[in-house]
Every structure is written in C-alpha cells, then in structure tokens.
Amino acid sequence: MMGDILFLAHRIPYPPDRGDKIRSFNILKKLCDLATVHLATFADDDADMAHAEALRPMLGSLHVEKRTVSKAVGGIRAMLSGKPISLTLFDSSEIRDFVSRTLATESIDTVFVFSGQMAQFVPDLPPGIRFVMDFADVDSAKFASYAQSSQVPMRYVHAREARKLAAFETETARRADASLFVSEAEAALFRREAGLGAERVRALENGIDCAFFDPGAEIPAIERPDGPLVVFTGQMDYRPNVEAAASFADDALPIIRLQNPHVTFAIVGRNPTGEVERLGSRDGVIVTGGVADIRSWLAAADVVVAPLRIARGIQNKVLEAMAMARPVIASRPAFEGIDATPGRDLLVADTPGEEAQLVLELLSNSPMGEVMGQAARKRMLKRYVWDETLAPLAALTGRERTTYRKLKLVETSG
Known part of the structure; x- marks a missing residue:
C-alpha cells in the first residue's frame, strides 16, 4: 500500500496567478490525484493567507504561515550564519x-x-522515503547574472548569494533521489555545475491551461487605447520583469x-514598482497594475512582447500569449527552454533594436501575425498540456499504477 506525500512550497500554491504558483499548483493538484498530500507553505501577505482554506479540502493536512522576516533581518542572519539569504528569509521553526x-505521525513515503x-526543512530521511x-x-x-549587471x-x-x-x-541535489528543473536547458546547466548525471537531474516542464487561455472563450473586453497595442505581462515587482519593461x-x-506614433505599450501586472509606475507617465505607455483577467489584455494585444534580459527556465507569460493565439516577440533569454519554432510559432529578437523592427513588421502585416498566432496555439495544444508534462510525477513518486482520486478543489486560473 502506498503512503502519503509531504509537499513543501515556498509560496502558497493558490490561486495559480503567477509563474511559480502556476507550476506549484499544478504539481500539487497532480500529486493529490496520486495520494493524500500534507502541505507546509508560506504566505506572502494576508491575502495569501485567506487563500489557504481553498486548498484545505484537497489535503490531508495543511500548515501555512505568513512570512515575516524582512530582507534586512534575513541579510544579517545570513552574514552571521554563513548561509544564503534565500534560506534565512524563509527559515521557520514552526515549519520544521x-x-x-x-513524518512521525503520517505514513509518508515521498517528500516533494x-x-x-x-x-x-528536509531532515535526514530513513530508507524507503x-x-x-x-x-x-x-x-x-x-544571482550570478544579477551580480554581473x-x-x-x-x-x-549577489555574488555571495550565487556562491x-x-x-x-x-x-x-546529492541528497535527493531526483532533482527537477523546468527545462532541459536548466537541467543541463545544473548537471554541469553539480557534477550529477541525467539519472539524478532531469527536466519536468511546465504546461499551459489551454482551455482557460483560449481565444474562443468568453473574455471580458478592455477599453482599448487608440492605435496598435503592444502588451507585456508579468509580476511587476520581480526584478527581471522590471528591467524588461x-x-x-x-x-x-x-x-x-x-515610425508609428500611435502605438501604445501596456505593462500589465500586479505590484508595479515605483520605477515601473514612472514609465506610465511617458507618452505611449500604460501601467495597469493588477487586472481582473489577464486574458482580456492578451486578447486585445496586436503584439505581445517578452523583452527579458535575464530569464531562467520557461516563461509562462510566453506560453499564455501563445495559447491565446497572439503573435509573440521574445528575447533570446525569454525563448530559451520553449519547444517552438522561431519564425513559425513566434519571433525571437537578440536586441531591443530587433524587437522594435519585428514589432513594426507585425503591425504592418496583420495577416502574418494572425497566421503566427494560430501556429502558436496549435503548438501549445500539441506540446504543453499539463497532463502530459506532469505525467512523470507518477513514476518519480513510485505510483505508476495508482488509481487516480477525484479532487475536491475546483481550479481557477489567473
């Protein structure tokens, strides 16, 4: 008889409305299909804490606490302990x-x-777990990239944090039975850095909810600005997104x-920093902050851009726009890890100047953008369905033959 799964996440995996939470929620949902799951996680704020009850029906047990360690305190603790700040910011005796x-009271056979x-928070585990x-x-x-810039x-x-x-x-990774990364490019990088083989380090790719991100769905319309609309989406207090915008x-x-003075650039996403908000004072720039439905802006966009200069893994913002059948222009870092064909499914630019020229090309040739958008959605449907990308979880947790259980949580997407 299979045991339960203990799942630890650095941010409450609900609602799935930002990159890491989209991945953690879909993994959690898949694991709950396979076994009883016990979850320990942090909340960023009171709003996050309020979402905890939505998860409780699908779980065996739940511990969620609001993270209160400031960056300053975390930094001091890191210097005194010799640890990375990433660890001291998330330390918690209650989660331990x-x-x-x-582990002592439940029949745990997998810690994810x-x-x-x-x-x-993972102690030395006995054999069999x-x-x-x-x-x-x-x-x-x-962080190494941050140090360079x-x-x-x-x-x-940042250099200390990277080391x-x-x-x-x-x-x-040397303690773990398997270490997972969002793309083969990330997995290969880590294998080189850690000196571990493919049997221990592998890719588990993201997917996309193509039923939700569907251009044919009923989506609330926005009040479009006059002229062509170029859209960039993301969590706008995340440094790579701020720098990209x-x-x-x-x-x-x-x-x-x-060349086209009527173009508007919309920066769409919650928690814009002061630097981002100041961009909104420029002619031709809109900063929306959080929006009720990101699909409304994607559906209205003539072009979606992902001009990230620093990026890791697979960019959900690119998958979402492609699933919505929008023509996408991605920087080279934003494109890395996505299994799609440049020139057919999306366009890839190496410099801001190339981004500008490709935007102008798409705006002057709407049939080209339409064809590319349809190719993009077709690629998402074929390659990035969550059930397919997360299928290896059954084997990774020793549950290839487990009968799936019906979830009690109704998924919402964001």
Missing part, C-alpha cells in the same frame, strides 16, 4: 516542527519540495513610435 510531526529555499526536489530554475545562476555594493551581495546558493543547491520602454518603444 510540522515536518517533524508529519518545491523551490530550493524549502530544502532546508523518497526525496524529490523541484528547483524549477537554477537560482544561483540568476549590478553596481557596488549589490554586486558583492552560497550554488553550494546549497549541489548539496541538496524599462528596457523596452527606453530602447525599443522610441524606435517604434518614430
């Missing part, structure tokens, strides 16, 4: 107690950890508006 109690920060670690991205490489003193802070986190990631507004949009 929940993990210890659950989502995001590297949560690996610190699997440890599956989903890193999703190589976070240490992200930052000024003193943050250059040294400390890389050592912790490798140590964790600023780069496009600074370097690509002026070229576009020089």
Whole structure:
C-alpha cells in the first residue's frame, strides 16, 4: 500500500496567478490525484493567507504561515550564519516542527519540495522515503547574472548569494533521489555545475491551461487605447520583469513610435514598482497594475512582447500569449527552454533594436501575425498540456499504477 506525500512550497500554491504558483499548483493538484498530500507553505501577505482554506479540502493536512522576516533581518542572519539569504528569509521553526510531526505521525513515503529555499526543512530521511526536489530554475545562476549587471555594493551581495546558493543547491541535489528543473536547458546547466548525471537531474516542464487561455472563450473586453497595442505581462515587482519593461520602454518603444506614433505599450501586472509606475507617465505607455483577467489584455494585444534580459527556465507569460493565439516577440533569454519554432510559432529578437523592427513588421502585416498566432496555439495544444508534462510525477513518486482520486478543489486560473 502506498503512503502519503509531504509537499513543501515556498509560496502558497493558490490561486495559480503567477509563474511559480502556476507550476506549484499544478504539481500539487497532480500529486493529490496520486495520494493524500500534507502541505507546509508560506504566505506572502494576508491575502495569501485567506487563500489557504481553498486548498484545505484537497489535503490531508495543511500548515501555512505568513512570512515575516524582512530582507534586512534575513541579510544579517545570513552574514552571521554563513548561509544564503534565500534560506534565512524563509527559515521557520514552526515549519520544521510540522515536518517533524508529519513524518512521525503520517505514513509518508515521498517528500516533494518545491523551490530550493524549502530544502532546508528536509531532515535526514530513513530508507524507503523518497526525496524529490523541484528547483524549477537554477537560482544561483540568476544571482550570478544579477551580480554581473549590478553596481557596488549589490554586486558583492549577489555574488555571495550565487556562491552560497550554488553550494546549497549541489548539496541538496546529492541528497535527493531526483532533482527537477523546468527545462532541459536548466537541467543541463545544473548537471554541469553539480557534477550529477541525467539519472539524478532531469527536466519536468511546465504546461499551459489551454482551455482557460483560449481565444474562443468568453473574455471580458478592455477599453482599448487608440492605435496598435503592444502588451507585456508579468509580476511587476520581480526584478527581471522590471528591467524588461524599462528596457523596452527606453530602447525599443522610441524606435517604434518614430515610425508609428500611435502605438501604445501596456505593462500589465500586479505590484508595479515605483520605477515601473514612472514609465506610465511617458507618452505611449500604460501601467495597469493588477487586472481582473489577464486574458482580456492578451486578447486585445496586436503584439505581445517578452523583452527579458535575464530569464531562467520557461516563461509562462510566453506560453499564455501563445495559447491565446497572439503573435509573440521574445528575447533570446525569454525563448530559451520553449519547444517552438522561431519564425513559425513566434519571433525571437537578440536586441531591443530587433524587437522594435519585428514589432513594426507585425503591425504592418496583420495577416502574418494572425497566421503566427494560430501556429502558436496549435503548438501549445500539441506540446504543453499539463497532463502530459506532469505525467512523470507518477513514476518519480513510485505510483505508476495508482488509481487516480477525484479532487475536491475546483481550479481557477489567473
């Protein structure tokens, strides 16, 4: 008889309305099909805490707590302990107690950890209990990129974080039975860095809910600005998204508006930083903040851009736009890891100047954009369905022949 699964996540995996939560929610849902799951997780704020009850019906037990450690306190603790800040920001004696109690009182046969920060809560496990670690991205490489693009003193802070986190990631992967990454490119990078083989480190790709992100669905309409609309979506307090929005507004949009002054660039996503909000004061730029339905903006877009200069793994924003049959222009980092054909399913640009020229080309040739959008959706339907991308979870948890259980939670997408 199979046992239960203990699932640890650094952010409550509901609602699935941002990149990491989309992945963690769909993994959690799949694991709940396979077994009884016990979840320990953090909430970012009171709104996140309120979502906990939506998850409870699908779980055997639930521990959720609001994360209260500030960056300043986390940084001091990291310096004193020699640990990465990523760990000290997420430390919790209560989660340690929940993990210890659950392992002692429940018939756990698999510990599934989502995001590297949560690996610190996994004790030495007895024989017979699997440890599956989903890193999703190589976070240490992200901080190394931050170090290269930052000024003193943050250059040294990010460089330290990259070194400390890389050592912790490798140590964790050597403990785990399997380490998962969102793309083969990320998995290959980690295998090289950690010196581990493909039998221990593999890709478990993201999917896309093509029934929700469907251009034929009933979607509330937005009040479009006059002229062509170029849209960028994302969590707008996440540094790579902030830098992408600023780069496009600074370097690509002026070229576009020089030839087509009626183009509007919409930056769509919650929690815009002050830097992002200031972009909204420029001619031709809209900053929406959080929106009721991201599909409304995607459906209205003439072109969707993903101008990220730093990116890891698979960009959900690109999959969503492609599923909505929109023509997408992605930077090279944003395209990496996506199994699609440039020129047929989307366009890929290496510089802001190329992004500008490709936007202008699509705006002047709407039939080309329409054909590309249809090809993009067809590719999503064929390649990125969640049931297919997450099918390996059964084998990873030793449940290839398990009868699936019906979930009690009705999924909502965002």
